[in-house]
Amino acid sequence: MAEVEPVPTNNxxxxxxxxxxxxxxxxxxxxxxxxxxxxxxxxxxxRKNSLWFTVNAMGCCGVELLSTxxxxxxxxxxxxxxxxxxxxxxxxxxxxxxTKKYFPxxxxxxxxxxxxxxxIAFGDCAIxxxxxxxxxxxxxxxxxxxxxxxxxxxxxxRCEALIQAFYELQQKITAKKDKxxxx
Amino acid sequence: xxxxxxIDSLSSQFPGVIYDAQVESDIRILAKVKPESVxxxxxxxxxKLSFGHLCCEFGVDYPxxxxxxxxxxxxSYEHPVLLTLKAILSRDDPKIGSVVxxxxxANWYERETYELFGVKYLDHPDLRPLVLPQEMLGEWxxxxxxxxxxxxxxxxxx
Numbered sequence: 658m659a660e661v662e663p664v665p666t667n668n669x670x671x672x673x674x675x676x677x678x679x680x681x682x683x684x685x686x687x688x689x690x691x692x693x694x695x696x697x698x699x700x701x702x703x704r705k706n707s708l709w710f711t712v713n714a715m716g717c718c719g720v721e722l723l724s725t726x727x728x729x730x731x732x733x734x735x736x737x738x739x740x741x742x743x744x745x746x747x748x749x750x751x752x753x754x755x756t757k758k759y760f761p762x763x764x765x766x767x768x769x770x771x772x773x774x775x776x777i778a779f780g781d782c783a784i785x786x787x788x789x790x791x792x793x794x795x796x797x798x799x800x801x802x803x804x805x806x807x808x809x810x811x812x813x814x815r816c817e818a819l820i821q822a823f824y825e826l827q828q829k830i831t832a833k834k835d836k837x838x839x840x
Numbered sequence: 841x842x843x844x845x846x847i848d849s850l851s852s853q854f855p856g857v858i859y860d861a862q863v864e865s866d867i868r869i870l871a872k873v874k875p876e877s878v879x880x881x882x883x884x885x886x887x888k889l890s891f892g893h894l895c896c897e898f899g900v901d902y903p904x905x906x907x908x909x910x911x912x913x914x915x916s917y918e919h920p921v922l923l924t925l926k927a928i929l930s931r932d933d934p935k936i937g938s939v940v941x942x943x944x945x946a947n948w949y950e951r952e953t954y955e956l957f958g959v960k961y962l963d964h965p966d967l968r969p970l971v972l973p974q975e976m977l978g979e980w981x982x983x984x985x986x987x988x989x990x991x992x993x994x995x996x997x998x
Contacts, residue, residue, distance in 0.1 A: 793981040
């Protein structure tokens, strides 16, 4: 690709290690450049077809989340696979009410996931707190903390609704409208 | 031994400590107990009256009377009688002896009553919050005058 050559190093902050006479760059400079090219479409095509999600069952919606990953719904045909480690996962599914005690653990799972990563708020409890919204131990408005792309209402939503949510997330990634990547 | 005989045995063994004893039916008896001797009574119940199963232990807050009741529901594997023991504590400084040496499963009940009502269990082996986070200790959310509910601050109410 001929247009790749003039790498725009407009930001001086990326030049971490100053070596005299040597032009250095960083990973983020390359990816920032790629976002402006057609190569990002190919990258997004790969990303949207491998949306691995964390098995993070937090409430009764977690049962739907678990059965979505099982053989009956077979989300593997969309490239959606449940992963037991947050290090492998791309999608965090908040599948229940977030209590004040669980919130630090959820934040830690989110911090352990490598970028690019997306969030789906699954069920009424994740969106607003559901029936527990004015409990003494509920952490409200978690969409101020996590960049939620898809909200799935329902109490609990069906497995098909979660598959639909993944489909909508794929559409957002294709259209470059998702919050997981800063375009 | 039926319910009436059990409550008579308990009252005669601990006079003055057990009060307001009543037989509600053939299988339910109810008594109030002085907080300082609740462990001795549980020991007697377990060894002599075969009340071997502590079903439940919890607290009730009464702000008008300035009291917190700690309630023990004790059952048995040998007879159908269920005993409800109530210990009345002061709301300002609720303290009561732990029954963990008698009924081991009281451990988590007492930890939960501690974090929700602030009842301090003396010589409990491991008195720390069970379900609530450490920073909520001292708020006692199940007391009636708790004000920390996050009313009307949720944005996306469905």
